[in-house]
Amino acid sequence: MTRRSAAWWFVAPALLVIGVFFFLPVVAALALSFTDFDIYALADPRNLRVVGLRNYVQLLRTPLFWQAFGNTLYFVVVGVPLSLGVSFGAALLLHARVARWPAFFRTALFAPVVTTLVAVAVIWRYLLHPHYGLLNYALGQLGIPAVDWLGDPRWAMPAIIMLAVWKNFGYNMIILLAGLQSIPEQLYEAARLDGASVWRQLRHVTLPMLAPIVAMVNILTIAGYFQLFAEPYVMTQGGPLQSTVSVLYFMYEEGFKWWNLGSASAVAFVLFVFIFALTAVQLRLTRWRAAA
Amino acid sequence: MTRSLPAVVVNALLLAVAAATLFPLVWMLSVSLMSAGETSAFPPPLLPWQPTFANYRELFARAGMGRSLVNSVILTTAVTAVSLVFNVAAGYAFAKLAFAGRDRLFRVLLAALVIPSQVAMVPLFLLLKHLGLVNTYGGVIVPAMASIFGIFVVRQYALSIPDALLEAARIDGASEVRVFVSVIVPALGPIIVTLAVFTALGAWNDFMWPLIVLGDTDLYTLPVALASLSREHVQDTELMMAGAVLTILPVLLVFVVLQRYYMQGLMLGSVKE
Numbered sequence: 431m432t433r434r435s436a437a438w439w440f441v442a443p444a445l446l447v448i449g450v451f452f453f454l455p456v457v458a459a460l461a462l463s464f465t466d467f468d469i470y471a472l473a474d475p476r477n478l479r480v481v482g483l484r485n486y487v488q489l490l491r492t493p494l495f496w497q498a499f500g501n502t503l504y505f506v507v508v509g510v511p512l513s514l515g516v517s518f519g520a521a522l523l524l525h526a527r528v529a530r531w532p533a534f535f536r537t538a539l540f541a542p543v544v545t546t547l548v549a550v551a552v553i554w555r556y557l558l559h560p561h562y563g564l565l566n567y568a569l570g571q572l573g574i575p576a577v578d579w580l581g582d583p584r585w586a587m588p589a590i591i592m593l594a595v596w597k598n599f600g601y602n603m604i605i606l607l608a609g610l611q612s613i614p615e616q617l618y619e620a621a622r623l624d625g626a627s628v629w630r631q632l633r634h635v636t637l638p639m640l641a642p643i644v645a646m647v648n649i650l651t652i653a654g655y656f657q658l659f660a661e662p663y664v665m666t667q668g669g670p671l672q673s674t675v676s677v678l679y680f681m682y683e684e685g686f687k688w689w690n691l692g693s694a695s696a697v698a699f700v701l702f703v704f705i706f707a708l709t710a711v712q713l714r715l716t717r718w719r720a721a722a
Numbered sequence: 723m724t725r726s727l728p729a730v731v732v733n734a735l736l737l738a739v740a741a742a743t744l745f746p747l748v749w750m751l752s753v754s755l756m757s758a759g760e761t762s763a764f765p766p767p768l769l770p771w772q773p774t775f776a777n778y779r780e781l782f783a784r785a786g787m788g789r790s791l792v793n794s795v796i797l798t799t800a801v802t803a804v805s806l807v808f809n810v811a812a813g814y815a816f817a818k819l820a821f822a823g824r825d826r827l828f829r830v831l832l833a834a835l836v837i838p839s840q841v842a843m844v845p846l847f848l849l850l851k852h853l854g855l856v857n858t859y860g861g862v863i864v865p866a867m868a869s870i871f872g873i874f875v876v877r878q879y880a881l882s883i884p885d886a887l888l889e890a891a892r893i894d895g896a897s898e899v900r901v902f903v904s905v906i907v908p909a910l911g912p913i914i915v916t917l918a919v920f921t922a923l924g925a926w927n928d929f930m931w932p933l934i935v936l937g938d939t940d941l942y943t944l945p946v947a948l949a950s951l952s953r954e955h956v957q958d959t960e961l962m963m964a965g966a967v968l969t970i971l972p973v974l975l976v977f978v979v980l981q982r983y984y985m986q987g988l989m990l991g992s993v994k995e
Contacts, residue, residue, distance in 0.1 A: 436898035437819035441827075444812035444868035448831070451846060451865040456837055458845035472848075523736050528729035530736075537981060538740040541747065544977040544984070546927045548945040549966035552952050553750045556761065556959050564749075564766045596743065604988055657838055660929045664949050678840055678930075686934050691844050698841045706836060 459695045467692035485696035495697070497672055498680040501587060505676065506655045509591045513651060514644070516595055517602035522632075524603070525610040536607075540600035547597065551664040554593045555580065580666050583673035590661045590674055598654075602647045609643040610636070645716040649709055656705050677701045747970070754778070754963040761959040777964035787965060789940060790947035794926060797859060797943060801866045801925040802918055808868040810914060813876025814906050818888065819898075828877070831870045840930070847934060861935035862943075866925065872917055875990050879913040880906070916987040919980045923973050944969040 463485055470477040489495050520539055524532055542550065557564050558579035566576040579589040613636065621631045658676040662668050668675040668683075677697065685694025749768070753761060754777055756770040782788040815821070816828050846865060847856065855861040883906070891901045907914070929945045936942055942950065948965045955961060977984055 437815045437821035437824075440811040440815035440819065440898075440902070441821070444808040444873055445827075447808060447865075447868035448870060451849070451867075452839075452842055452870075453834070455842035455845035455849060458849075459841050462845055520739060523732055523739070526728075526732045528726065528732050530733050535736050535740055537978065539743050540981075541974065541977070542743060544923055544927075544973050545747070546929075546945050546948075546966075546969045546973060548929055548949045548952075549750075549969040550746065552948065552962045552966045553746045555952070556753070556766075556963070557746060557749075559959075562762055562764055562766050562959075567765045596746070600743075601988070604985060608989060653836075653838075657840065659840075660949075663929075663933075664952060667953070681840065682930070682934075685844050686847075691848070695844045698838075698844065702838055702841045705838065709836060 459698055462692055463695035463699050465692045467690075467695075469689040472689060472691070481692070485693045486700070489693065489696055489700065494672060494675065495677075495680060498675045498677050501672075501674060502656060502658055502676045504587055505591060505594070505658050506652055508588075509594050510648070510651050510655050512591065513595050513599050513655075514602060514648060516599040517647075518606055518644075520599060520603045521606040521610055524607055536604070539603060542597045543600040545597070547660045548664050550597055551593065551661060554589075554596075555665055558589050581670055583671040586666050586670060586674045590658075590665060593661060593665070594655070594658075598651075602651060605647055606640065606643060609640050613639045642716075642720070645712070649712050649716075652712070653705050653709060656701065747974075750963050750966050750970070753960060754967045756960045756963075758958065758960055762957075777961050778968075780961055781964050781968065785947075785951055785961070785965070786939065787944070787947060787951075787968060790942050790944045791968065793859075793941055794944045797862050797932075798922050798925045800859070800863050802922045804863065804867045805869060805872060805921055806914065806918055809872030809917065810876050810907070810910060811902070812868065813873045814880050814902065814910070816873065816877045817880035818883065818885070818906075831873065835870055835874075843931065843934060850935060856935055857938050857941065859941070862928075862932055865931070869921075872921065875917055875920075875987060876910065876913055878990060879910060883909050912983065912986070913990075915980065916983040916990070919976065919984045920987045923976065923984075926973055 464480055464482055465471075466479050466481045466484070468477075523529060524536055524539075529535070556562070558566075560566065560576060560578040560581060563579070565579070570576060577585050579585050617635050617639070618631055621635050626634065657678055659678040659682065662674040662676055662679050663682075666674045668679055678701070681694050681697040681701070684690050684697060752769055755773040755775070756767065757772065757774050757776060760767060760771060816824060850856050850861050850864070853860075853864075855864060887905055887909070888901055891905045896904070926943075927945065928943075929949070932943045932946050933949070936946060939947075939950070944965075948962070948969055951965060952962050
């Protein structure tokens with residue numbers, strides 16, 4: 431075995447798996463989205479017809495799809511800044527020189543990230559219970575009337591956002607903390623010599639130095655939050671009044687409940703193209719801002 | 723010891739955030755030990771009146787969660803073991819072995835990281851159905867046998883292995899496989915542990931794909947079984963909590979013991995640019 435052929439033997443198994451079980455399905459998803467693949471075609475492929483863009487046109491005429499899109503956008507627009515804000519605040523606290531037991535606190539704050547979403551959703555459903563939930567009890571102590579968190583269309587998405595922030599903030603916290611630790615101490619010393627307050631040091635040293643990492647974390651978090659699925663599946667089943675149906679939840683029901691696989695593929699592609707375009711725009715903006 | 727005002731504020735805040743973060747997890751443990759119906763009270767009880775393991779017994783005896791635990795352990799172990807072999811071999815080759823089109827191929831893989839895995843799910847389901855793998859362990863294992871992320875992480879780490887090390891082994895007459903097994907794998911030790919922890923936690927927590935591909939209750943993993951249980955038994959909070967503990971505790975333990983390796987993977991994975 432020559433060295434060159436050995437190289438192929440090393441990469442072949444992994445590339446074969448990724449090629450057959452990822453690249454091929456992605457291409458097939460695009461093809462499938464131009465067909466009317468449904469439960470009849472599942473039984474007999476001869477029932478399959480090519481319908482061009484009909485799935486996409488149909489989708490844009492489906493109110494529930496737009497609602498799912500709007501719900502997902504709500505989750506991203508409110509959830510991502512909240513997540514990043516909490517991550518950044520926690521990272522600043524952990525980075526403070528006066529912080530005691532930083533290793534313990536780091537582990538504690540990170541713990542929710544590694545937990546299983548379905549299981550923590552079960553816990554949160556009890557915390558948010560309208561009659562017996564601890565959150566309503568705590569609010570009651572403050573004189574705030576009880577909220578039917580998961581039963582009220584106005585509050586179901588905020589409740590899911592709360593769970594998502596609690597579960598995810600530790601991830602970006604660790605990345606931002608590493609960013610804070612990589613800022614040279616001399617910069618702060620110079621700022622202090624110039625008489626800069628803690629606040630001004632934060633604004634004129636920390637934030638500019640951290641900007642590239644924040645931009646990257648922001649892009650990755652937005653892409654991740656668009657893939658909302660398990661939270662509504664377990665907590666609300668898309669309800670109440672479909673206020674928590676996300677794009678992926680819609681895709682799951684369309685594909686694996688109603689077996690409209692052509693239409694489900696179209697949903698997946700719309701989501702992908704949207705995330706992709708958003709990422710591209712943000713990357714362009716980041717570069718443009720860095721150059722300016 | 724001097725206690726300045728900032729020190730008190732920072733540590734009080736840290737304590738408050740940590741308490742808020744850990745509270746749901748600690749409470750889960752407490753509620754799982756309560757007797758049936760105890761949570762239907764106001765104000766909600768913090769500690770069980772009389773701790774009992776009845777919920778756990780019920781979980782195994784009647785809810786069939788023992789079966790799901792076994793499924794989760796088997797699937798997580800299989801996915802981790804196989805994908806580790808494939809990803810480490812490929813990552814090493816992309817870093818250290820020359821072959822035609824290597825760099826272009828690697829760029830294609832990196833670019834594909836932006837494609838959400840859900841895009842592939844519908845055709846993947848049809849493909850696996852065609853292969854007879856739907857409703858089998860294979861349906862979960864086969865698509866997860868290699869990952870772009872895994873290859874990427876191993877390649878980044880393998881780049882730092884000095885070529886002289888490989889050349890020395892080759893001059894001694896070692897075959898390429900021999901070089902891989904006795905030089906590369908030991909040198910990649912830390913990153914292999916990191917990737918193993920990452921893969922295992924990901925496989926254990928995975929929800930959407932097992933939900934789609936495993937229709938048979940006997941094959942359910944813990945998250946899928948817990949989700950289905952919680953849709954049926956909305957009222958049995960105590961039982962649900964025991965199920966949540968059973969699902970979360972193994973991953974938390976693995977994380978706490980191996981967190982040094984896990985954090986390293988997180989940092990490597992986030993430097994995608």
